[in-house]
Amino acid sequence: xxxxxxxxxxxxxxxxxxxxxxxxxxxxxxxxxxxxxxxxxxxxxxxxxxxxxxxxxxxxxxxxxxxxxxxxxxxxxxxxxxxxxxxxxxxxxxxxxxxxxxxxxxxxxxxxxxxxxxxxxxxxxxxxxxxxxxxxxxxxxxxxxxxxxxxxxxxxxxxxxxxxxxxxxxxxxxxxxxxxxxxxxxxxxxxxxxxxxxxxxxxxxxxxxxxxxxxxxxxxxxxxxxxxxxxxxxxxxxxxxxxxxxxxxxxxxxxxxxxxxxxxxxxxxxxxxxxxxxxxxxxxxxxxxxxxxxxxxxxxxxxxxxxxxxxxxxxxxxxxxxxxxxxxxxxxxxxxxxxxxxxxxxxxxxxxxxxxxxxxxxxxxxxxxxxxxxxxxxxxxxxxxxxxxxxxxxxxxxxxxxxxxxxxxxxxxxxxxxxxxxxxxxxxxxxxxxxxxxxxxxxxxxxxxxxxxxxxxxxxxxxxxxxxxxxxxxxxxxxxxxxxxxxxxxxxxxxxxxxxxxxxxxxxxxxxxxxxxxxxxxxxxxxxxxxxxxxxxxxxxxxxxxxxxxxxxxxxxxxxxxxxxxxxxxxxxxxxxxxxxxxxxxxxx
Numbered sequence: 001x002x003x004x005x006x007x008x009x010x011x012x013x014x015x016x017x018x019x020x021x022x023x024x025x026x027x028x029x030x031x032x033x034x035x036x037x038x039x040x041x042x043x044x045x046x047x048x049x050x051x052x053x054x055x056x057x058x059x060x061x062x063x064x065x066x067x068x069x070x071x072x073x074x075x076x077x078x079x080x081x082x083x084x085x086x087x088x089x090x091x092x093x094x095x096x097x098x099x100x101x102x103x104x105x106x107x108x109x110x111x112x113x114x115x116x117x118x119x120x121x122x123x124x125x126x127x128x129x130x131x132x133x134x135x136x137x138x139x140x141x142x143x144x145x146x147x148x149x150x151x152x153x154x155x156x157x158x159x160x161x162x163x164x165x166x167x168x169x170x171x172x173x174x175x176x177x178x179x180x181x182x183x184x185x186x187x188x189x190x191x192x193x194x195x196x197x198x199x200x201x202x203x204x205x206x207x208x209x210x211x212x213x214x215x216x217x218x219x220x221x222x223x224x225x226x227x228x229x230x231x232x233x234x235x236x237x238x239x240x241x242x243x244x245x246x247x248x249x250x251x252x253x254x255x256x257x258x259x260x261x262x263x264x265x266x267x268x269x270x271x272x273x274x275x276x277x278x279x280x281x282x283x284x285x286x287x288x289x290x291x292x293x294x295x296x297x298x299x300x301x302x303x304x305x306x307x308x309x310x311x312x313x314x315x316x317x318x319x320x321x322x323x324x325x326x327x328x329x330x331x332x333x334x335x336x337x338x339x340x341x342x343x344x345x346x347x348x349x350x351x352x353x354x355x356x357x358x359x360x361x362x363x364x365x366x367x368x369x370x371x372x373x374x375x376x377x378x379x380x381x382x383x384x385x386x387x388x389x390x391x392x393x394x395x396x397x398x399x400x401x402x403x404x405x406x407x408x409x410x411x412x413x414x415x416x417x418x419x420x421x422x423x424x425x426x427x428x429x430x431x432x433x434x435x436x437x438x439x440x441x442x443x444x445x446x447x448x449x450x451x452x453x454x455x456x457x458x459x460x461x462x463x464x465x466x467x468x469x470x471x472x473x474x475x476x477x478x479x480x481x482x483x484x485x486x487x488x489x490x491x492x493x494x495x496x497x498x499x500x501x502x503x504x505x506x507x508x509x510x511x512x513x514x515x516x517x518x519x520x521x522x523x524x525x526x527x528x529x530x531x532x533x534x535x536x537x538x539x540x541x542x543x544x545x546x547x548x549x550x551x552x553x554x555x556x557x558x559x560x561x562x563x564x565x566x567x568x569x570x571x572x573x574x575x576x577x578x579x580x581x582x583x584x585x586x587x588x589x
Contacts, residue, residue, distance in 0.1 A: 018049035068300055077296050078221045081303035088221050088299050090182040092328045093155030093253030094290030096131065098264055098283050100139070101148045104276025111140050112147050112271045117158040119267035120280070122287070124258050130157050131264060131287075132251065134184060148281065155258050155290060156181055156251025164193075167242040173229040174222050177252045179293075182219050182227055183328070184251040189215070192243040201231070201238075205326075205372075210237050225293060255292040259357055262286035288357035289329040313376045319351055319383070326372060331356045332388075334432035336569050342479075349381055352432065352570035354388045361387070388572045391480060392463040393429075393436060393565060394557060395421065396581040397445065399456050403586040406452035410584040417456075417584075418577045420448040425575035436460075436573055438563035454587065461488075462565060463557040464539075468494075473545035476530075478556060480537030481568050488559035489532065489539070494549035501525055503541070503556060505532050511541060534561075 022045060025031045036042055068080040078088060098120075105112065113136055120131040131153040139149035163171055175185075187201040204216040216237045218230040229248060232238050240246070266278045294302075305321050313319045319335035331354050338348035353369060355361050361369070366385040373383055399417050406413070424444045428434060438460070445456040464478045487507030493500055499515040504522070506512065511530035514522045530541035539556065546554070567573050 014049050014053045017052050018045050021045050021048055021052075068303065071300075072296075074225065074296050075223050077299050081299050082220060084303045084307040086299070086303040086306045086325070087182075087219055089294040089325065089328045090227065091179055091253055091255040091293040092181050092183060092289065092291050093131075093251060094256070094258045094261065094287035095152055095154045095329075096261065096264065096283060096287040097285035098151050098153060099148060099281045100151045100266075100278065101146065101281045102139075102269075102271065102275050102278045103146050105141075105145045105147060105271075105273060107144045109141070109145075109273055111138055112273065113138050114149075114151060115270060118269050120153050120264050121267045122258060122261045122264045124261045127257075129155055129254060129258050129261070130267070131155050132158055134251075150284065153264065154181075154184070154251065154253075155261075155287065156184060156253035158249065159252055160247060160249045162245060162247040165240045165242055165244040165246060172222075173231070173246060173248070175227050175229070175248065175250060177250075178225055179252045179254065180227050181251045181253045184249075185219065185227075185229075186249045187217050187229060188247050188249075189240065190245040190247065193245065204237065207236065209375075212236075213238050253290070256290040258287050259290045260286055260288075285358075289355060291328050291356060294328075313373055313383075314378060316349070319349065319373065322373065322376070323351070323353070323369065327369065329355050332431035332572070334570060340569065347380060347382060348384050349377070350384050350386050350570070352386050352388050354431070354572060359388065359390060361385070386570060388432070389479070389570045390465070390572050390574055391565070391567065392465065392579070393573055393575045394461045394463055394579050394581075395441075395458055395575070396460070396583075397456055397458045398583040398585060399445070400454040400585045400587055401452050402454055402589050404588055408452070410586060413453075413584045413586075414582045416448050417445060417582050418580060420445055421575060421577040421580055425577070429573045429575050432570065432572060433567065434573060435567065436565040436575070438565075441575075454589070460560065460563060460565075461490075461557045462560050463555055465553040465555050467553050468544055468546055468549065470545075470547060473543040476539075476541040476544045478539040479571075480539065480558060480560075481571055482537045482565055483561035484532060484534045484537050484539075485559040485561050486534050490557050492549070492551050492555040494546040494554055496546050497525055498547075499525055501546070503529070509534065511539070532558075 022036050025036070026034070034041070036045060068077065071077045071080060081088065100114070102112065114133050116133060116136045118133040122129055122131060133151060134154045137149070137151060139147045142148045159177060161175060163173055185203070188198050189201060191197040199215050201215045201217045204210055204218050210216055210232070212235050214232065214237050216232055220228050220230055222228040229246075231240050262283050264280045264283065266280065269278050302321070302325055305317075306325055313322055316335040316337070320333045323333045324330060333351065333353050335349055335351045338345035338350060341350055351369070351373075353361050353366070355365070370383055370385050377383055397417060399413060401413050408416070424441055428440070429436065438458075442456055442458050445458070446453055462480055462482065464480065466476060466478070468474070468476065487505060489503060489505040489511065491503035493502060495501065496513055501513050501515050504512060504514055509531055510528055511532055512524050513526040513529045514524045517523050529544070530539065532539045539558075565573055
């Protein structure tokens with residue numbers, strides 16, 4: 001028993017394990033004064049140490065995979081997330097809004113139906129991708145034999161898979177393809193091969209509304225990034241019977257690969273009648289919203305927070321977590337109570353959403369988001385989906401660089417700085433709650449090169465963009481939500497009372513509409529057109545009625561008192577590199 005005092009089990013390194021084995025054997029009477037080096041015993045010690053180290057490493061890895069925080073394998077992370085009731089978000093194909101025109105249809109036809117999964121194609125980066133019409137749509141005739149209508153098309157190849165239910169040989173309903181878009185899945189169950197009765201099953205979203213006869217299914221991620229369809233047990237959802245034929249239709253997509261595609265053509269279209277041509281006549285919204293399958297890091301972050309919501313929306317973070325997990329096309333979401341709004345509105349919760357690649361969600365999309373969340377809100381609370389409020393940051397930068405350390409000319413240096421602005425904006429801004437830390441911004445510009453940039457001087461303006469009414473005078477109210485430097489207001493050009501006009505403030509809180517004389521002096525057209533609160537950053541323009549404006553939107557900019565810009569509630573900061581003013585100065589050091 002005394003030999004047990006030589007047992008050491010806390011070390012896991014190979015060399016330490018081997019040393020402990022040698023120490024233990026040396027303590028035995030049979031091996032006293034025995035040389036463990038340069039003999040067959042040395043090989044046996046190596047084998048024992050290797051086996052012990054191997055098993056210790058293996059058990060350590062197995063232990064890690066048992067917990068969400070330490071798991072590394074995707075299947076392990078998904079399994080742990082499943083215990084928390086979380087299903088990882090699948091990849092989603094990009095969507096585009098197009099106008100489809102069909103000509104040469106019989107004059108007696110007044111309405112046609114674009115069938116589900118009608119195929120369209122786009123070539124993007126020299127690769128051809130398939131887009132489909134995800135749901136059938138009716139289009140009325142716009143003239144004799146001509147039909148024109150808007151259509152939402154989605155990237156993905158339509159596929160189908162079927163199984164026959166067997167009690168003696170149960171199967172798992174695993175979709176065999178990678179890249180499945182789970183939002184496109186439709187499930188139907190035929191009674192049997194001899195009975196063509198078909199029942200459509202719907203994806204379960206709220207188990208409190210599921211009964212024993214409810215035709216529902218659940219979706220879970222299986223091994224190797226594939227997805228599995230789970231049916232009810234007979235108590236929670238309708239169960240399947242032997243002989244039932246399960247058919248699943250779905251899209252296999254390429255995620256974000258076609259974001260930005262804006263040229264489409266008709267591939268195949270069967271409208272049930274003859275026609276001479278079918279063309280995409282315009283693209284009102286290029287392809288956006290495509291995204292890859294949820295990453296392991298995202299699953300680890302989302303799963304425990306999704307568990308906290310328990311499929312109900314009570315506090316603000318509940319709304320944010322639910323909508324982000326269920327709507328992969330949304331990049332950012334923020335929710336706040338109506339009591340925090342300006343003015344306060346009690347009994348409402350405001351939810352601002354920002355889709356991927358777009359500034360605003362369509363009205364139909366906002367309505368669908370509200371419909372998905374309304375049955376999980378408290379009875380007395382009305383959810384309201386609102387747009388993000390964008391504040392644009394316009395930097396003016398002077399970059400000093402050492403011409404002896406770089407072969408680049410001024411234009412190339414400016415291009416690098418502009419690229420750095422884009423990178424900083426993508427990484428640090430563009431979402432609700434993201435702040436502009438000015439010192440970090442300038443530091444990112446200093447780090448854009450291999451040492452040839454000496455320093456950067458930068459100033460910023462903050463800008464709001466509006467589309468004024470050209471027919472009716474109206475109140476324009478802008479909230480910068482940051483203190484404004486008096487006398488710094490400016491605007492893009494617009495036409496007012498027949499003059500090329502601009503907006504400006506006098507430094508005392510009064511806004512005027514003015515023009516420039518031939519001698520470049522300011523001449524007021526409307527001396528008192530509105531007010532500006534320099535402390536709160538609220539700009540108000542009364543009875544504003546321009547007859548035209550020079551850009552797509554009227555731009556109104558100010559200089560902030562503080563260079564750190566802090567957004568509130570639905571405000572999002574955007575740093576647009578094309579609008580940046582960049583000056584480059586070459587020096588020799």
